């Protein structure tokens with residue numbers, strides 16, 4: 001073959017293979033402002049930024065292991081509402097109604113003080129430079145690593161919103177009792193596919209859920225007065241002792257009782273044994289052949305889970321970022337700048 005035809009076939013091969021590789025693993029992604037996110041964004045403007053985030057997050061997780069899970073979840077709840085723009089971090093004030101009041105976040109989302117501490121350390125080092133949205137993305141990565149999970153390079157350069165959306169937070173973040181088709185649709189609206197859904201749900205390998213988030217499964221799943229048939233009966237009985245029919249809403253239970261503080265693929269093994277805690281976990285196995293196959297795959301192959309988790313986290317982190325002249329770099333993550 002001539003050089004030209006060889007090159008031609010190489011290009012055709014890459015194009016043919018690329019879709020099967022799933023999401024792009026390239027570090028730069030187009031943003032909402034026509035700009036791009038890339039890992040080196042702060043290399044000149046704030047060279048120690050990543051190191052500072054990591055050190056504050058590590059201190060917080062050393063104090064309380066669960067904080068790794070809580071910080072990871074904040075990135076998800078930020079990105080699914082108007083993109084990864086730190087809208088989640090704004091407190092109510094003036095015309096802003098905080099997303100912290102939404103159904104998914106109220107009495108549940110936590111870790112805001114840790115992000116405040118990161119921000120204040122970064123403002124001392126390089127004022128007005130590192131966005132709150134990037135801090136959340138870095139904290140989610142560092143938390144995953146601290147819990148024993150995979151690492152990845154975080155594309156950076158997101159800017160912060162000047163508003164929040166309570167309705168977006170209520171509607172766009174999946175609820176634990178949503179049907180699988182509804183959950184799939186909510187992911188699709190963010191540009192995330194079935195592979196991303198199953199891999200990212202693997203976050204439930206760490207952290208806790210409140211009784212109120214899964215009680216329905218224990219007592220009256222379909223309105224016939226019976227527990228969820230896809231929940232292991234002895235596990236259900238055990239859960240009922242701490243999660244009564246009424247009261248105890250805020251009692252907490254590990255999402256992955258096998259290893260609650262360790263980021264691993266036990267979450268997928270639990271699901272196969274009908275021991276997924278949330279309805280949204282178990283439906284991945286019981287309501288679709290495609291997602292079931294992925295659950296089995298990740299249960300069998302931890303490396304594959306870690307690889308895909310990293311890819312899907314980058315993809316989630318790229319949801320509609322504000323770049324260029326859009327948004328701002330907040331001075332405090334809880335409030336928009338005043339000029």
Ligand code: HEM
Nearest residue numbers: 069070073076108174175176200203207208209210213280
């Ligand atoms: C697939 C749809 C999802 C649903 C329905 C869902 C729902 C939930 C619920 C109900 C809880 C317990 C909250 C509480 O009771 O206080 C929870 C916890 C958690 N979620 Fe999800 N989640 C989903 C996807 C994700 C994704 C994509 C991530 C991260 C990438 C994530 C990370 C976490 C973490 C780490 C926790 C534990 C938080 C802590 O201990 O503070 N979840 N999730």
Ligand SMILES: *[C@@H]1O[C@H](CO)[C@@H](O)[C@H](O)[C@H]1NC(C)=O
Nearest residue numbers: 175176177178179212216221
């Ligand atoms: C899901 O849970 C919410 C809040 O507890 C409840 O209002 C709603 O009726 C539940 N939906 C279904 C389909 O069970």
Ligand SMILES: *[C@@H]1O[C@H](CO)[C@@H](O)[C@H](O)[C@H]1NC(C)=O
Nearest residue numbers: 219220221222223224225226
């Ligand atoms: C189960 O839920 C249905 C519909 O929400 C309700 O009519 C019924 O009384 C409940 N049964 C029990 C035993 O709580």
